Amino acid sequence: xxxxxxxxxxxxxxxxxxxxxxxxxxxxxxxxxxxxxxxxxxxxxxxxxxxxxxxxxxxxxxxxxxxxxxxxxxxxxxxxxxxxxxxxxxxxxxxxxxxxxxxxxxxxxxxxxxxxxxxxxxxxxxxxxxxxxxxxxxxxxxxxxxxxxxxxxxxxxxxxxxxxxxxxxxxxxxxxxxxxxxxxxxxxxxxxxxxxxxxxxxxxxxxxxxxxxxxxxxxxxxxxxxxxxxxxxxxxxxxxxxxxxxxxxxxxxxxxxxxxxxxxxxxxxxxxxxxxxxxxxxxxxxxx
Amino acid sequence: xxxxxxxxxxxxxxxxxxxxxxxxxxxxxxxxxxxxxxxxxxxxxxxxxxxxxxxxxxxxxxxxxxxxxxxxxxxxxxxxxxxxxxxxxxxxxxxxxxxxxxxxxxxxxxxxxxxxxxxxxxxxxxxxxxxxxxxxxxxxxxxxxxxxxxxxxxxxxxxxxxxxxxxxxxxxxxxxxxxxxxxxxxxxxxxxxxxxxxxxxxxxxxxxxxxxxxxxxxxxxxxxxxxxxxxxxxxxxxxxxxxxxxxxxxxxxxxxxxxxxxxxxxxxxxxxxxxxxxxxxxxxxxxxxxxxxxxxxxxxxxxxxxxxxxxxxxxxxxxxxxxxxxxxxxxxxxxxxxxxxxxxxxxxxxxxxxxxxxxxxxxxxxxxxxxxxxxxxxxxxxxxxxxxxxxxxxxxxxxxxxxxxxxxxxxxxxxxxxxxxxxxxxxxxxxxxxxxxxxxxxxxxxxxxxxxxxxxxxxxxxxxxxxxxxxxxxxxxxxxxxx
Numbered sequence: 063x064x065x066x067x068x069x070x071x072x073x074x075x076x077x078x079x080x081x082x083x084x085x086x087x088x089x090x091x092x093x094x095x096x097x098x099x100x101x102x103x104x105x106x107x108x109x110x111x112x113x114x115x116x117x118x119x120x121x122x123x124x125x126x127x128x129x130x131x132x133x134x135x136x137x138x139x140x141x142x143x144x145x146x147x148x149x150x151x152x153x154x155x156x157x158x159x160x161x162x163x164x165x166x167x168x169x170x171x172x173x174x175x176x177x178x179x180x181x182x183x184x185x186x187x188x189x190x191x192x193x194x195x196x197x198x199x200x201x202x203x204x205x206x207x208x209x210x211x212x213x214x215x216x217x218x219x220x221x222x223x224x225x226x227x228x229x230x231x232x233x234x235x236x237x238x239x240x241x242x243x244x245x246x247x248x249x250x251x252x253x254x255x256x257x258x259x260x261x262x263x264x265x266x267x268x269x270x271x272x273x274x275x276x277x278x279x280x281x282x283x284x285x286x287x288x289x290x291x292x293x294x295x296x297x298x299x300x301x302x303x304x305x306x307x308x309x310x311x312x313x314x315x316x317x318x319x320x321x322x323x324x325x326x327x328x329x330x331x332x333x334x335x336x337x338x339x340x341x342x343x344x345x346x347x348x349x350x
Numbered sequence: 351x352x353x354x355x356x357x358x359x360x361x362x363x364x365x366x367x368x369x370x371x372x373x374x375x376x377x378x379x380x381x382x383x384x385x386x387x388x389x390x391x392x393x394x395x396x397x398x399x400x401x402x403x404x405x406x407x408x409x410x411x412x413x414x415x416x417x418x419x420x421x422x423x424x425x426x427x428x429x430x431x432x433x434x435x436x437x438x439x440x441x442x443x444x445x446x447x448x449x450x451x452x453x454x455x456x457x458x459x460x461x462x463x464x465x466x467x468x469x470x471x472x473x474x475x476x477x478x479x480x481x482x483x484x485x486x487x488x489x490x491x492x493x494x495x496x497x498x499x500x501x502x503x504x505x506x507x508x509x510x511x512x513x514x515x516x517x518x519x520x521x522x523x524x525x526x527x528x529x530x531x532x533x534x535x536x537x538x539x540x541x542x543x544x545x546x547x548x549x550x551x552x553x554x555x556x557x558x559x560x561x562x563x564x565x566x567x568x569x570x571x572x573x574x575x576x577x578x579x580x581x582x583x584x585x586x587x588x589x590x591x592x593x594x595x596x597x598x599x600x601x602x603x604x605x606x607x608x609x610x611x612x613x614x615x616x617x618x619x620x621x622x623x624x625x626x627x628x629x630x631x632x633x634x635x636x637x638x639x640x641x642x643x644x645x646x647x648x649x650x651x652x653x654x655x656x657x658x659x660x661x662x663x664x665x666x667x668x669x670x671x672x673x674x675x676x677x678x679x680x681x682x683x684x685x686x687x688x689x690x691x692x693x694x695x696x697x698x699x700x701x702x703x704x705x706x707x708x709x710x711x712x713x714x715x716x717x718x719x720x721x722x723x724x725x726x727x728x729x730x731x732x733x734x735x736x737x738x739x740x741x742x743x744x745x746x747x748x749x750x751x752x753x754x755x756x757x758x759x760x761x762x763x764x765x766x767x768x769x770x771x772x773x774x775x776x777x778x779x780x781x782x783x784x785x786x787x788x789x790x791x792x793x794x795x796x797x798x799x800x801x802x803x804x805x806x807x808x809x810x811x812x813x814x815x816x817x818x819x820x821x822x823x824x825x826x827x828x829x830x831x832x833x
Binding site: 169201226231233 | 697698699720721724725727728729731732735736
């Protein structure tokens with residue numbers, strides 16, 4: 063018997079992972095949720111047929127969204143996390159003892175419940191006393207805050223589906239408003255490789271550039287995501303992700319990571335020419 | 351509560367049967383189930399093209415319905431509480447025109463509010479009737495025209511006792527309702543028919559806490575835009591008639607201008623949508639009202655915006671309010687409604703229904719989702735943060751009472767010359783000047799141009815309203831009657 067999970071990365075390309083068994087399948091108010099056990103990648107979380115994370119490579123994604131801004135901002139105390147129902151972002155954040163408050167806003171409570179049950183490797187820190195989970199629309203939550211957070215991490219699904227509102231100008235503008243003047247926003251930024259993803263990536267970049275003074279894109283290699291080449295956004299009105307990198311201070315924290323290090327931090331912002339071109343095509347202003 | 355079985359969808363059922371029969375088509379349309387136009391089939395889908403067929407024996411004929419279309423119209427009449435109903439395939443415009451052409455002829459008077467749709471005045475150009483305008487009251491805080499006051503209608507009826515009909519715009523685009531039952535009573539006492547432009551009120555027949563519908567208020571005819579809140583395809587509409595109306599005469603009137611190749615896609619969408627409304631309408635519109643109320647409270651919380659609702663009721667010109675409408679006043683923000691409309695579109699990828707000088711309208715329907723409302727509310731909050739201005743430089747909306755010196759028909763067909771707009775004061779206009787949205791005429795054929803009107807046109811232009819109706823596309827010149 064062979065059981066395979068397949069995801070179409072384009073209408074003509076697909077990634078298939080052989081699975082051992084299905085651990086969970088359910089339909090929430092917002093989406094279909096599936097969890098599989100696989101031989102090569104461990105457990106898989108799948109929403110509406112799209113692979114969200116695998117046990118084997120989730121560390122790359124979560125480390126890159128958390129440690130990059132944390133190594134730039136000198137003193138993050140209050141963090142807002144949008145999405146991230148699997149708990150991976152919260153897990154990485156709780157490793158910083160200087161962080162005082164983590165507000166996580168996830169629209170779909172069932173994702174959190176399912177992850178608590180089946181993905182203990184990411185959903186391990188929801189009960190940390192600093193963590194407060196709000197089950198509501200991220201766009202709505204963030205609208206009500208002004209000058210309130212040091213760091214906002216946007217861990218959204220793709221821009222087609224429940225995550226749609228998190229790729230909009232109104233959302234990025236509201237994040238700008240919710241941040242302190244020296245705040246940082248990082249976001250899941252899609253992939254530059256396949257045309258449909260690239261268009262979504264460009265739209266997101268355009269919207270962020272319009273909202274923040276500094277907006278840079280960085281990359282990582284994530285084997286199970288379409289094309290394997292994935293981007294993240296770094297936006298701030300104060301900090302530059304490389305010039306303001308505090309490598310020594312970060313190393314002093316002695317946080318053990320498997321993917322991230324401060325040399326890689328600098329390198330991650332060095333983008334291939336075709337990606338730079340895609341980004342420049344939608345930038346109206348010359349950036350630093 | 352319905353006389354007929356509202357589960358039936360006779361046109362859809364017949365259309366599906368024809369589709370399954372795999373007939374060899376030696377009739378029109380010439381695309382022959384899409385095989386003759388692959389590009390179009392790719393665009394619209396094979397199923398759509400296979401259903402795009404012409405009238406034939408099992409499918410009845412819209413011009414003279416005797417089977418499935420007749421049955422579907424009877425079901426629609428039953429669902430809307432009307433004596434008869436007509437499927438219209440040329441928009442609610444054609445339904446409005448059919449009402450007017452039925453109720454009056456050349457030189458007959460018809461009483462109507464100025465804020466009627468252009469299709470009404472176009473109908474007067476067709477049949478030569480004379481408009482007697484009732485000045486709709488203005489809400490000066492909001493800068494919108496309201497319903498007709500019962501006293502104004504009564505006075506107009508007294509001074510024009512020979513008028514054949516009263517036309518009412520109910521609800522207005524903004525959701526404002528007049529005292530329909532009282533106006534119907536007044537008109538009927540004088541033997542006048544009551545025609546209701548109910549384009550924005552399809553749902554009124556299917557909600558528990560919604561204003562009274564035209565048919566329930568005993569009006570004689572109503573034009574209902576099924577494609578707005580009813581969920582059918584664009585351009586499909588219904589004409590409803592009460593028991594006093596001679597339906598065969600109405601059919602003759604409709605056939606004067608209606609296509610003889612009525613689209614089955616449109617008719618099937620009317621048939622199916624009527625079923626959905628009859629079966630689930632109450633539930634659907636309760637949900638829409640709840641979404642609208644939620645959006646109203648969130649928008650009002652942002653500050654400066656005013657999303658108005660039932661608190662505006664005044665017992666007369668705002669006798670009732672259609673709570674599914676999400677109309678928002680923007681004057682305190684220092685931005686015109688049309689500016690917010692443009693910002694939402696250009697900066698936030700949100701398309702709303704219209705913006706005028708002081709308001710915009712977001713159209714809510716059965717197809718909306720709460721997360722899309724969150725986007726709208728968030729974008730409005732951002733627009734306030736980024737673009738708020740001092741309130742001062744906005745001119746408030748003024749109702750300019752028209753001076754009708756020639757009948758619309760006379761003026762339309764008279765000899766005319768084109769003059770620059772700025773030099774047109776005191777001349778008689780021979781064409782429309784529309785500000786669109788919201789589609790209410792500033793000038794109609796036969797009306798005198800004044801300095802005030804010229805200033806208002808220039809201002810609307812400057813604010814980005816789309817001005818249409820004149821032969822000169824840019825509305826720098828207007829056609830006036832040769833003196």
